[in-house]
Amino acid sequence: MTGRLLTGRFFKLLFSLLLALVFVVLGVGVTYGLRWSRNLPDYHALDSLTLGAVTQVYARDGSPLGTLVPKIGETNVSRTLVSLDEISPFMTAALISNEDRHFFEHYGLDPNGIARQFRRLSQNENVQGGSTLTNQLVKNTLLADYQSARTAERKVKEWLLSVQVERSFTKEEILQDYLNIIYWGDGGPVELYGIYSASQAYFGKTPKQLDLAESLYLTTLIPGPGLYYPNYTRQRPLMKALLARMVEDKWVTQAQADAAWAEKLQPRGWKVAYDSAGNLSGAKLVNRSATYLRAVSTSRAPHFMQQVQQELVTRFGREKVYGSGGLRVYTTLDPQAQNAVEAASRKAKIPYGTTLAAVVSDPYTGEVLGMVGQKLVGNAPPADWNNAAQGQRQIGSSIKPLLYTTALSTGIKQLDLYEDTPISFPCPTCPTGRYEPKDFEGEMTNRSMTLREALDRSLNLPTVRLADKIGLPTFFGKLNELNIPPNDGTGLAAALGAVETTPVKMAAAYAPFANGGLYRAPRYISRVTTARGELLYDSASEIGKAHRVWTPQVAYLGLDMIKGVVDDLGTREGGFSEPARIAGWPVGGKTGTSTGPKDLWFVGVNPYYVGAVWIGRQKGGNMAYNIYSGVWAPPIWHDMMVPLLQNKAVRDFAQPAGIEYVAHPDAGPYTKVKVALVDPAYKDTTNTVIETVPTAPQYREASLPSSGGGMVITLDRLTLKMATEFTPPDRIIRRRVSATELPAFAPDPNPQPLKEEKPDPAAVKQQAAGNGTTDGIPNAPKN
Numbered sequence: 147m148t149g150r151l152l153t154g155r156f157f158k159l160l161f162s163l164l165l166a167l168v169f170v171v172l173g174v175g176v177t178y179g180l181r182w183s184r185n186l187p188d189y190h191a192l193d194s195l196t197l198g199a200v201t202q203v204y205a206r207d208g209s210p211l212g213t214l215v216p217k218i219g220e221t222n223v224s225r226t227l228v229s230l231d232e233i234s235p236f237m238t239a240a241l242i243s244n245e246d247r248h249f250f251e252h253y254g255l256d257p258n259g260i261a262r263q264f265r266r267l268s269q270n271e272n273v274q275g276g277s278t279l280t281n282q283l284v285k286n287t288l289l290a291d292y293q294s295a296r297t298a299e300r301k302v303k304e305w306l307l308s309v310q311v312e313r314s315f316t317k318e319e320i321l322q323d324y325l326n327i328i329y330w331g332d333g334g335p336v337e338l339y340g341i342y343s344a345s346q347a348y349f350g351k352t353p354k355q356l357d358l359a360e361s362l363y364l365t366t367l368i369p370g371p372g373l374y375y376p377n378y379t380r381q382r383p384l385m386k387a388l389l390a391r392m393v394e395d396k397w398v399t400q401a402q403a404d405a406a407w408a409e410k411l412q413p414r415g416w417k418v419a420y421d422s423a424g425n426l427s428g429a430k431l432v433n434r435s436a437t438y439l440r441a442v443s444t445s446r447a448p449h450f451m452q453q454v455q456q457e458l459v460t461r462f463g464r465e466k467v468y469g470s471g472g473l474r475v476y477t478t479l480d481p482q483a484q485n486a487v488e489a490a491s492r493k494a495k496i497p498y499g500t501t502l503a504a505v506v507s508d509p510y511t512g513e514v515l516g517m518v519g520q521k522l523v524g525n526a527p528p529a530d531w532n533n534a535a536q537g538q539r540q541i542g543s544s545i546k547p548l549l550y551t552t553a554l555s556t557g558i559k560q561l562d563l564y565e566d567t568p569i570s571f572p573c574p575t576c577p578t579g580r581y582e583p584k585d586f587e588g589e590m591t592n593r594s595m596t597l598r599e600a601l602d603r604s605l606n607l608p609t610v611r612l613a614d615k616i617g618l619p620t621f622f623g624k625l626n627e628l629n630i631p632p633n634d635g636t637g638l639a640a641a642l643g644a645v646e647t648t649p650v651k652m653a654a655a656y657a658p659f660a661n662g663g664l665y666r667a668p669r670y671i672s673r674v675t676t677a678r679g680e681l682l683y684d685s686a687s688e689i690g691k692a693h694r695v696w697t698p699q700v701a702y703l704g705l706d707m708i709k710g711v712v713d714d715l716g717t718r719e720g721g722f723s724e725p726a727r728i729a730g731w732p733v734g735g736k737t738g739t740s741t742g743p744k745d746l747w748f749v750g751v752n753p754y755y756v757g758a759v760w761i762g763r764q765k766g767g768n769m770a771y772n773i774y775s776g777v778w779a780p781p782i783w784h785d786m787m788v789p790l791l792q793n794k795a796v797r798d799f800a801q802p803a804g805i806e807y808v809a810h811p812d813a814g815p816y817t818k819v820k821v822a823l824v825d826p827a828y829k830d831t832t833n834t835v836i837e838t839v840p841t842a843p844q845y846r847e848a849s850l851p852s853s854g855g856g857m858v859i860t861l862d863r864l865t866l867k868m869a870t871e872f873t874p875p876d877r878i879i880r881r882r883v884s885a886t887e888l889p890a891f892a893p894d895p896n897p898q899p900l901k902e903e904k905p906d907p908a909a910v911k912q913q914a915a916g917n918g919t920t921d922g923i924p925n926a927p928k929n
Contacts (some may be wrong), residue, residue: 164178188345201473203454205481206515206672213448214467214475220789226342230322234356238321239397240365243390246279247395250317256261280308283324322565323371325353330364331371334438335530338371347437347776348413358398358406362388363413375437378416378429381674384778403833409450447484449532450477453650455668466520473682476673478508482518483755490786491522496778497746497769502761503533503649504786509657509756512692514650516786522805531764535650539760542643543604544738547664548655550601550609551704552624553616555696560707560821561811564608565593571614571638581638582609598810598821600709600719602714604737606642613641627695628655628665644737649758649900653747656758659734659797660706660751665694686861698802700823705751705799706822708734712750722776726750726784731791731796735783737775744766748779753797755790759783859891868893 147396182214213226230238242249270523284307304474311320329337330344338344339911341353344364349356366384367374374381389403398406407424415436419428454477465475483506506516519532554560567590573581583606584590590607595811600608613621621641622632630647632640648669658665674683696704712733715721722737726748735750746761761781763769774785810819862868868891 182667188291201562203475205479227326228342233353236358237356240361243391243395246363279324285309286327336439341369359409418511450517453535457670464879474675476852478513480515486786486789487518490782491518494782496761497773501764504759505534505649506757507653509660512669514668514670538646538706539745540740542738542740544736544749547708547736554703559599561596564611565594566591610638649760653756653758656749657756658695662698663701666692666694673893699804711736726780739775743773746779748777748783753799
């Protein structure tokens with residue numbers, strides 16, 4: 147009796163303890179569950195989640211230029227979204243049979259799978275991945291930050307979100323999103339995400355074209371692409387087991403299964419042999435890179451596209467560029483200019499073991515029109531490294547026009563005399579304690595000469611004397627304004643080109659010579675919209691954002707000097723830039739050769755374009771000692787400019803007020819040379835009054851050439867629609883567009899004035915002068 151009583155008390159006590167433990171576990175579970183549920187991501191994000199949608203990029207004429215693919219961290223992701231009706235039904239059937247056979251029956255959670263997770267938690271084991279397609283979709287999207295975590299918190303959040311997703315989305319939507327986000331392996335420069343990338347990489351097909359055998363192959367890759375792709379013999383039995391499940395689940399007939407198994411499947415990169423029954427008789431991976439896809443999906447201007455991608459991310463952020471449906475990006479690239487640069491690159495003769503970079507820009511807007519970052523050979527794709535925008539190289543004597551023009555802004559004149567004789571400066575960091583520059587190859591004239599001649603002959607000794615006279619702070623300040631700052635610790639050697647920058651930036655630094663003294667940073671993008679057409683950015687709003695580095699008069703004096711570099715002396719007379727001459731056109735420019743020589747340059751302008759060419763070894767290092775920039779770089783610049791100018795009206799650079807010409811005092815090749823000076827009767831070019839003269843209308847009316855065709859229309863700055871007679875003049879901006887773009891800027895068909903306001907006569911006149919004009923430059927002088 148006593149024993150039964152003790153036993154009964156023991157079981158009551160044990161039951162009470164177990165009950166208490168259950169309540170404690172439930173309490174802890176509820177506590178953590180409530181806390182974790184409060185931090186859940188918003189599942190409604192799947193409504194607009196595009197899972198890294200591609201950004202479409204267009205040239206300035208509206209032609210497709212390519213697409214930009216997203217990144218996860220620093221990894222390029224290849225992903226093109228497709229709808230469910232663009233995917234083979236064999237693929238969706240294989241996926242369901244392999245990953246989630248009860249997909250159309252459950253409510254986002256698999257009870258058997260949950261039981262397995264609790265068992266693992268109770269045994270202090272790692273929590274494995276979700277067992278339903280919904281779980282995996284949530285893990286790879288809404289819980290992407292927790293993707294690698296194997297914790298109870300991540301798993302509970304995954305379950306809670308899965309239920310919410312199943313309540314709000316159809317099974318078809320969930321399946322479609324899953325197929326667009328799943329990881330399918332290494333694509334070389336990119337990672338393969340989504341069925342489109344997988345079908346392209348492994349079979350060169352669209353998802354709609356996949357047959358049953360190919361669908362089996364792709365589906366069995368999902369659990370471990372890196373494990374199974376290099377081991378087809380291990381993957382083949384998995385495909386057979388999946389085929390049997392698909393027959394059992396009645397997705398395919400036995401006859402379809404037999405035909406698929408007998409198919410002589412050849413995944414890219416593999417050489418596979420089969421017997422008559424479909425069994426492997428031999429399999430060899432012959433080309434691992436056969437599945438590699440390009441990081442930038444374009445066959446046009448890949449280096450330019452790199453810069454577009456960089457500017458987009460800088461301006462909008464990665465999420466905006468690759469999320470929310472992607473973007474539609476209209477760039478500054480001119481297909482004609484790009485073709486000209488590419489043709490010149492292919493034709494170019496350059497020293498053995500070197501490569502090149504070349505760029506053409508619009509000096510009046512800062513728009514980059516064409517670019518190559520490597521020497522092109524036939525139709526072979528160039529290396530990824532973009533020497534035009536990424537390579538920091540010493541610019542040699544191409545810096546000299548910037549120094550000479552800075553000197554002209556201080557009142558020094560082209561005809562002032564400087565000595566080409568030995569010179570020495572104290573230099574604590576130099577091996578001898580002195581800085582003693584030499585002219586090219588150590589030769590010098592040992593005489594005085596005009597600054598005009600010193601620049602024509604690219605002599606170093608007069609140049610260093612000039613830099614010393616105006617002072618390095620003055621010169622370095624100007625270089626900073628032109629966005630080519632000198633290197634730390636650089637002294638007078640900077641005057642001879644011991645400064646590093648890129649061809650794109652050098653072209654921008656020379657643009658003020660052509661446009662009247664205004665610096666604009668290089669620009670690659672004209673307009674950006676969302677996929678739905680919402681305007682995010684329009685460069686027209688920044689048309690006035692320019693920094694004045696020279697007065698119009700000083701800029702013209704500098705232009706006159708670099709025109710002299712090209713025209714004054716032929717090659718036999720000691721000049722270096724004769725190959726840059728273009729018959730019938732005014733051209734200005736300057737060569738540059740860095741010590742070694744390591745780098746060869748030519749940077750030049752004409753009335754429509756500014757461009758730069760660089761030649762050198764990709765990894766640095768010296769070329770042969772007898773290599774000269776004048777032999778190699780100017781011809782390339784010439785060859786890329788000639789096709790661009792063929793259909794242009796010949797014109798000269800716009801000359802500002804206050805310029806007069808005098809004869810060069812020297813004989814010989816200078817007998818017929820006229821040198822530009824500022825008229826003494828005109829205000830001093832250093833007078834700040836000149837800086838306050840309105841410049842934008844002057845340079846726009848006087849020297850802005852047509853680039854890219856189309857028409858110029860006037861827009862309301864606030865609405866970005868065509869201005870009407872009721873648009874206030876201070877809200878009017880001008881923009882060049884193509885005819886196909888006009889409907890996007892259509893104004894209100896029945897515009898109404900604001901209360902107590904009348905149509906402004908000036909606005910009416912301005913609208914009539916702008917809208918409907920097709921010559922590209924209303925009111926521009928005819929040259």
